[in-house]
Amino acid sequence: MQKVAHRSSEDEQWQELKEQCRLRDNGLCRCCIILTPEEIQQRNKQGIPQYLFTPCDVAHVESVGQHVEKTYDLDNVVYMCRADHDALDSFRSPVTGKAISKEEHQYWWDRILKGSVPNKVNNNNSNTVSSYLDQGPTKPRFDPEAWLDS
Numbered sequence: 001m002q003k004v005a006h007r008s009s010e011d012e013q014w015q016e017l018k019e020q021c022r023l024r025d026n027g028l029c030r031c032c033i034i035l036t037p038e039e040i041q042q043r044n045k046q047g048i049p050q051y052l053f054t055p056c057d058v059a060h061v062e063s064v065g066q067h068v069e070k071t072y073d074l075d076n077v078v079y080m081c082r083a084d085h086d087a088l089d090s091f092r093s094p095v096t097g098k099a100i101s102k103e104e105h106q107y108w109w110d111r112i113l114k115g116s117v118p119n120k121v122n123n124n125n126s127n128t129v130s131s132y133l134d135q136g137p138t139k140p141r142f143d144p145e146a147w148l149d150s
C-alpha cells in the first residue's frame with residue numbers, strides 16, 4: 001500500500017473535511033461550548049487555556065487507530081480546541097486536567113456530542129455557554145470579545 005500523508009496539508013480530502021467540520025460547528029470548540037460557567041471558572045483556575053473562539057482542529061470521536069474507515073467521516077469528527085483535544089486524547093478531564101476513567105471519558109464525549117446538536121439542546125441547559133449560542137441561528141447573543149476579556 002502506498003504511504004499517503006494522511007491528514008497532512010497535502011491531503012485534500014482531509015483539508016476538505018476539516019473545512020466542512022469547521023463550518024458545521026460554527027468554528028467553535030464543541031467541548032468549550034458545553035462547559036458550565038462553573039466549569040469554565042474551575043478551568044481558569046487550573047490555568048488551562050481555552051481557545052473557544054480561535055481556530056481549533058478536528059478531533060475524531062471514534063479513534064482512527066480503531067476505526068481507520070472513519071478518518072474522513074464528517075459524523076465522526078468534531079471541531080475542538082487543542083487543549084480539549086489533548087485532554088480527551090490522553091484521558092484527562094478538560095476541566096481539571098486530571099486523569100479520568102474510561103467511563104468519565106465516555107461521559108465527556110456524550111456531553112460533547114449531545115450538547116452541540118442545536119435541535120437537541122434542551123432548555124434546562126440555560127446555564128451553559130451553548131445555550132447562549134442557541135439564541136440565534138447565526139449570531140451569538142453575547143459578544144465573544146467581551147467574554148474573552150472577562
Ligand SMILES: [Zn+2]
Nearest residue numbers: 029032081084
Ligand atoms: Zn475547547
